[in-house]
Amino acid sequence: MRKKTKQLVITFSTTTAAMAMEKRAQEMGIFGRLIPLPSEISAGCGLSWKTKLEEKEKMLVFLEEEKLKWEAMYELELY
Amino acid sequence: MIYLDNAATTLQKPQAVYDAVYDAMKTLGNSGRGFSGAALGASRMIYEARRTLCDFFGGSDPSRLVFTSNATEALNMAIQGMFLPGDHVITTQLEHNSVLRPLYAMQKKGVELTIAASGQNGTADFDAIEAAIRANTKAIVCTHASNLTGNLTDMPRMGELARRHGLFLIVDASQTAGVIPIDVKQMHINVLCFTGHKSLFGPQGTGGLYIGEGAEIKPLKSGGTGVHSFLKTQPEELPEHLEAGTLNGHGIAGLLAGVQEIQKITAEEIWKKERNLMECFVAKIKQIPNVKIYGDFSDKNRCPIVSLNIAGVDSSQVSEWLLEEYEIAVRSGAHCAPLMHQYFGTQKQGMVRFSFSYYNTEKEALTAAEAIREIAEEVEA
Numbered sequence: 048m049r050k051k052t053k054q055l056v057i058t059f060s061t062t063t064a065a066m067a068m069e070k071r072a073q074e075m076g077i078f079g080r081l082i083p084l085p086s087e088i089s090a091g092c093g094l095s096w097k098t099k100l101e102e103k104e105k106m107l108v109f110l111e112e113e114k115l116k117w118e119a120m121y122e123l124e125l126y
Numbered sequence: 127m128i129y130l131d132n133a134a135t136t137l138q139k140p141q142a143v144y145d146a147v148y149d150a151m152k153t154l155g156n157s158g159r160g161f162s163g164a165a166l167g168a169s170r171m172i173y174e175a176r177r178t179l180c181d182f183f184g185g186s187d188p189s190r191l192v193f194t195s196n197a198t199e200a201l202n203m204a205i206q207g208m209f210l211p212g213d214h215v216i217t218t219q220l221e222h223n224s225v226l227r228p229l230y231a232m233q234k235k236g237v238e239l240t241i242a243a244s245g246q247n248g249t250a251d252f253d254a255i256e257a258a259i260r261a262n263t264k265a266i267v268c269t270h271a272s273n274l275t276g277n278l279t280d281m282p283r284m285g286e287l288a289r290r291h292g293l294f295l296i297v298d299a300s301q302t303a304g305v306i307p308i309d310v311k312q313m314h315i316n317v318l319c320f321t322g323h324k325s326l327f328g329p330q331g332t333g334g335l336y337i338g339e340g341a342e343i344k345p346l347k348s349g350g351t352g353v354h355s356f357l358k359t360q361p362e363e364l365p366e367h368l369e370a371g372t373l374n375g376h377g378i379a380g381l382l383a384g385v386q387e388i389q390k391i392t393a394e395e396i397w398k399k400e401r402n403l404m405e406c407f408v409a410k411i412k413q414i415p416n417v418k419i420y421g422d423f424s425d426k427n428r429c430p431i432v433s434l435n436i437a438g439v440d441s442s443q444v445s446e447w448l449l450e451e452y453e454i455a456v457r458s459g460a461h462c463a464p465l466m467h468q469y470f471g472t473q474k475q476g477m478v479r480f481s482f483s484y485y486n487t488e489k490e491a492l493t494a495a496e497a498i499r500e501i502a503e504e505v506e507a
Contacts, residue, residue, distance in 0.1 A: 049504050083442035083458050090473045092459035126443055 051124040055079075055103055057096040057110075057117050058088055064116040065094040071113045078102055087123055097125070128454045128490045132324070133273055133301060133431050133481030139327045140387040143380045147329055150379035156372055158352030168375045175382035176365070182385055183318055184309030185336045192365045193373050196333040197300040198224040199346075200319035203368060204296045204335060205229055205267060207343035208317075211236025213264040216255055216293075219244040219469055220272040220279065223462040225298050229267065238262070241465065247422035248272065248469050250279045256287060265294035265316075270302040274466045274477060275421025276404075276431030278306065285314030294341055300324060301429050304388055305397050316341040325396075325483075327388065328381030331374050343368060396484045400430035403482040403491045408432055410495035416502040420470050420477060430482040433461075436502050441476035444501060448478075452497040456480050 059065040069081055079098030088095070098106060100122060110117055129137045150171065155164030157172045176188040185191060194200045205228040209215060215237060217229055233239045240258040245251035255266065266288050271278045281297065288295035294316040299308060303318075304325030310318050315338065322332030337343060348360040349370035360367055388396060411417055416437045422428075436444055445458035459476040460467055467473045480494060 048506065082446050085442055086440040086459075086474045086476055090460060090467075090476070092462070092476075126439075126447070 049126050051126050053100050053122055054125045055098050055100050055106065056082075056085060056088065056121045056123050056125070057098075057106065058084065058119050058121070059094065059096075059116065060118050061116075062094060065096070068096060068110075068115050068117065071115060072096070072109070075109065075113075077106070077109055079106075085123060085125060088119075088121055128452070128486075128493060130480045130482060130486065130490070130494055131455050131457050132483035132486070133429070133479060134457055135323045135330060136325065136327055136483050136485070138483065138485040139329075139380075139384060142383040142387050143327055143329070146383035147376055147380040150376040154375050154379065157375055159372075171379050171382065172373060172375060175378045175385075178382055178385050178389075179334065180336065182389070183303075183320075183336050184311050185338075186311070187339075189364050190337045190339075191334060192337065192368045193332070193334045193378060195331050195374065196323070197298060197319050197321035200321075200333055200335040201225055201267075201296075201298055202228045203343055203346045204317045204319060205232060206346055208294065208296070208341070209237045209264060212238070212262060214238040214240065214260050214262045215265050215267060216240045216242055216258045216263060217267045218242050218250050218255065218269070218279070219465040220248065220250060220269050220275075220277070221267075221463070221465065222269060222273050222298065222300065223464070224300070225267055225269065226465070244466075244469050247277070248275050248420070248466055249277050249422050250284070252280075252283060252287060255284075256291075259291050259293070263291070263293055265296055267296040267298075269298040269300070270306065270308070271429040271431075272421070272463065272466060273301050273431070274433050274461050274463045274479065276301070276429035276433075276481075277422050278302070278425070278428055281308075281313040281315070285312075288316075289314045301431070304385075305393065305400060305429065306427075307393055307397075310336055310338055317343070322377065322381040322384070326381060327384030329377045332377040332381040335368075337364065345370065347371065391484070399484055400482050400486075401426065401428075403486050403488060404428075404430040404432060406488055407480060407482070407491040407495050410492065411498050414499050414502050416505065416507055417498060420472070431479060432481075433477040433479045434498070435472065435475055435477055436498065437505050437507050438475065439505050441472075441478045444478045447501055448494075448497055452493070454494050454497055
């Protein structure tokens with residue numbers, strides 16, 4: 048059986064913002080990847096960034112320092 | 127990767143399409159601008175594409191085949207260019223946002239709108255559409271097939287209904303052009319809006335409209351046409367009336383090659399193969415407990431699209447597993463069809479959509495079905 052664990056999800060208001068984030072994250076060796084926006088956050092479509100919960104502080108610094116546009120951060124029980 | 131997101135765009139195109147775009151970029155000038163071999167080469171190729179697409183859709187006048195950058199632009203041109211405040215327009219619950227959003231925008235400008243509720247399994251309800259007709263109804267705008275369920279709208283019947291009531295019929299053929307036969311005359315379609323990058327195998331950035339005699343569209347854009355340069359207004363003649371600015375000649379060369387390839391294989395053969403892939407997939411998954419398939423499968427005449435959910439699992443989660451663990455690319459979420467999700471009650475969960483192309487194989491369809499079976503066994507009911 049697949050089990051859920053708590054993970055960190057960052058959302059964006061545009062695909063462009065998600066692309067900018069992914070590009071910088073890869074350049075800086077930041078852990079995580081793009082996934083489809085979980086429905087717990089919002090119905091519809093779009094991309095979000097999924098990473099480990101323990102990366103939260105590091106992510107906040109990274110987003111701030113790189114001046115990346117992001118919408119919100121969620122701690123979610125995901126598979 | 128097994129690519130089963132062909133309703134979003136066909137990934138694999140005929141080799142002739144790649145070659146045509148490459149050759150066009152190296153040899154073609156700007157159509158309608160000059161008489162060099164390069165410029166005339168572009169004009170000749172674009173005329174050939176107009177003629178080929180006009181024939182392909184059963185049209186009679188290639189000058190009424192207008193190129194756009196996609197179906198959305200074509201639909202916007204028709205919807206924003208044909209109605210005035212006080213006009214009434216009917217659409218259906220099956221529509222994509224490319225139809226709904228321009229209609230909502232027109233509603234703000236005083237156009238009245240009725241969205242006819244769907245009948246069984248989300249299919250078009252002709253009684254509801256006919257009941258919505260008023261004295262000021264000007265048109266029916268509808269999709270030829272739902273991008274979510276794959277169900278077709280009976281277009282000859284819709285065309286007959288529109289004709290009987292003296293209404294324009296504007297059709298979104300995004301999911302059908304290239305795979306389901308379209309004949310604008312037999313179907314009484316006044317404006318056919320199509321995209322090039324799906325079943326017509328063209329590049330993205332191509333699409334267009336075929337405008338039947340009697341339908342007039344006010345231009346959305348104005349600008350250079352290469353003709354009547356001293357006129358202060360957009361020339362009245364089609365296609366220049368609706369084609370301001372340089373056309374995507376390189377893309378249109380690819381689109382032409384795509385349509386020619388379809389004509390070679392034959393549309394019937396393409397549809398038969400895609401339907402077979404879909405049926406293969408559905409036969410394997412329909413008995414799996416936990417799996418819910420949406421839409422009507424009683425009629426074999428449908429687009430090769432299968433949307434489903436596994437128990438209550440988020441469709442995005444399922445699509446992530448499919449990609450990460452099985453390398454199967456599908457689409458999840460809302461698919462820009464909000465009203466269809468309201469019909470099925472899947473606004474939050476979304477749906478996992480599998481869409482097949484002529485270039486998929488039976489083995490790929492069966493692998494996808496097996497992946498669904500495995501995932502369904504590993505989640506709680």
